[in-house]
Amino acid sequence: MGITELRMMSVRVADILKLPTLKLAHILVGSRGLGREVEYVDVLESPDIDVIIKPRVLYLTSGFVFRDNERLQRLLLSRLQDTGAAGLIVEQGRYLTPLPQHMMETADRLRFPIIELPHGAVFADVISESLHAIFMQQGDALRKSQEIQKRLTEVAVGGGSLRQIAQTLANLVRNTVIVADRAFSLLSFAFWEKEHKTAKRKAYVGTTLDQYLYNLEKTGFINRIRQTKKASRVEVLFSKQGEQAWVVVPIIINGDILGYIAVLEDYHRLHEADWAALEQAATITAIAVYKEMTESEVLRRQRNDFLLQVLEGRLTAEDLILEQAKHLHVTLEGKWAVWQMEFTNLEAYCRDHFPEGSQAEGDVTAKVMRMIATHLADKQRDLLIVSKEKRLTILCPAKDWLAKDEVMQRVAEVRQEITHFSPELTSAIGISRLCDGHQKLAQAYREARETLAIGRKLDAAREIYSFADLGVYQILMKFKDHPDMKEYYQSILGKLDQLDAATRGDLLKTLEAYFSANANIYKAAQNLYLHRNSMKYRLERIKEMLGVDLDEPEIRFNVQLALKMRHLL
Structure with a gap:
């Protein structure tokens, strides 16, 4: 897996060598470093290299200051490499004939390009042509960035949805665009709408995109972005999807990552101008993401409160239950198994991950429980998840009455997702009998809670307790x-x-x-x-x-x- 941190509006050493003055230049050593970025071109003719050498600068030299000084020659290459200089163009024949062997060997090991200036070429022409190319590249990137910023701003100001913003961006970068939340779960996506109707669109569906995000996060790539808070590109080989190239840009508000823009390079490789545009897009998209996440949080709380009222038997009116369920897009018909999940080391987990005094204890616990519930809801979308204090209640749909194996398989999947969220968390689960329809949910909820409580008393070492295994306790x-x-x-x-x-x-x-x-x-x-x-x-x-x-x-x-x-x- 190759990861590249994105830098905006860059020209490479290889691009500079295509300029008219350097077309006949000879690469003496370091051809593997021609991808180094060049932001400026300057002359190096002073022995005070600690002050002069700057990152991403391509230097030209006659070699006068270090022609007979092996110590300075070695120090020069070390300083160029450590500083992140782009390369060195030397004029051979005047003071360096030939380039010392130890410099050749060191540069080759460091993949640092050293290039011989063509006969008759002068430094002034090289500098002039190089800077022109750099400024033109920056200008193109700036114009592309301004165009994308303008288009996205028009959509955002016009009240466009997150999906409309994603679609606009997908058309501008001519690739599939995914917008994810801070947990790297799918919020919205859009495909490039090709101008030519004969062009065949690549077939993706929502569940496939979810799997893409899941697989990409498993590589550790997203954790790297969380740490650096910088855009990156990665090429990764998945067994089923084949090789994929992704560009991921964090959406940041007040220094915190709110979400991500992920571009799948399924049609075109992004250029530097596109990278700059993605930075602009992240800023504009932040507003839409924040709005959608706020609306989602309000809906989540309303669903949580509604389901708690049903489970605790505080809401029993049939018509009112059906009316609120419809309003909140919740389906309660069919067969359900109710699980009660308790996180047995939640206090220790919160202490380890949230420094003392950073937040009130109750706020930390509520935040962690909300994060876990959101993660499970994103990954197991047919489950209904309710959070209260230090426990989750999960409503798992079942196909038939003989579905114990099916339910236990779902329990295993949920536990795997908890491990994926944090391997440190430990949990215990109490499972009710299957019930039919919302009328029996309150009874199943009591069974799940009591099964967990009794199971923990009888055998605290176990992690899964089923009402069906309680024997006489079912009656007692x-x-x-x-x-x-x-x-x-x-x-x-x-x-x-x-x-x-x-x-x-x-x-x-x-x-x-x-x-x-x-x-x-x-x-x-x-x-x-x-x-x-x-x-x-x-x-x-x-x-x-x-x-x-x-x-x-x-x-x-x-x-x-x-x-x-x-x-x-």
Whole structure:
């Protein structure tokens, strides 16, 4: 993958060598460096090279000042390279005949071009022709930039949408243009509208463009732009799409990246004048992007509040639900699985990524949750995502009632997207049963929340908990707030709660291990790393305190049931 930082309005050394005065010039060494940019041409005839040498300047020299000074010759090449000079044109025959071998070898290693001035050519002519070419290039780029700025400004001032701005830019640069948000997710796109109707347009669709952006970000190229905040060009080979060349320009407001303009060079390679125009386009597009993102944020909040009201059972009127769903472009019909996702290390993540004092803790948490929700909504567009405090609730559509494998596949995809957002985040998910239509969403929401809560109590090491795997807890959850359930528990195990916390904990673990081992004392002892006599002693103490005989099947059932109830009380 090759990445090039864009510089506006540049002429290369190779372009200078095409000028009439230098057509017969001989490249002595460094032909691999002819792509270096030239912004000025000057004469180098002073030994004070630390002061004179400037970046992107092509120097002409007779070699007088360093003709017999090997130390200065070596220092000169090092300084030219370190400063970023464009190259060196030498007049051989007067003071340099031939160019010293060590200079040739060093220049070749550094890919620094050294060119022999043609016989009869004079410095003044080279400088005059070169500067004329540079200024003409700058003028062409400026005119192109002004044209694009004018056209885009007309569209923006006329109230044009982001799509219209993208279309105008696509026609001006004659390539496919994509506008992405700060997460590098698709906001808008446009194809070049060719003048000739016979020309066949390349076939892309929205999902394909989404995949292009996703693949491009995976290369690390976009992270580089986030760090430098500068436009860049990249050529990258994808297995399915083949080789693609992209030019990406950040859209910046008040020093922060708001989004990106990405140009896919599917018809034409962009020239320097186009690059300058893209910088102008980014400034104008920023207004439209900000407007669209603001409108999207308002819609996101309205959808979030609406779905929360439905899930929490605060909105139950059928006609009102359908009316608001239609207004917010939300479809609630069909079968759904509701997931409750909790980020188990969210506080640590926020501390690590947002310095103390930079924002209030609640603001940081809300910002991160909003970023995660937006990322998932962009990547998994058929999911409905609701954010509240430190959790996400996800409504996943399902095709049929026997869709457990389908739902688990979607869970895996969402977890992969979370990893893509940040590998550091860890999460746990509770999954409800499938429900049909919005009338059952509130019940499914409770199931997902309670499944996650119970699952975390029973086995905190797991990451995915399904209501279908809860067994008897599916029934017990319905009665967890009923006073009879607490009374039943107290009648069976209540006496253990009168002990100190350490003793109570040991005896409860003993009972759990005993039942998990199917009443096998020796196996239970092994699982608790106890001697079997210690296990027997604990069980006898429990029997004595509770006044029960654990050898009786009915009593064992009652104690086991009470233990399960304890997790819900």
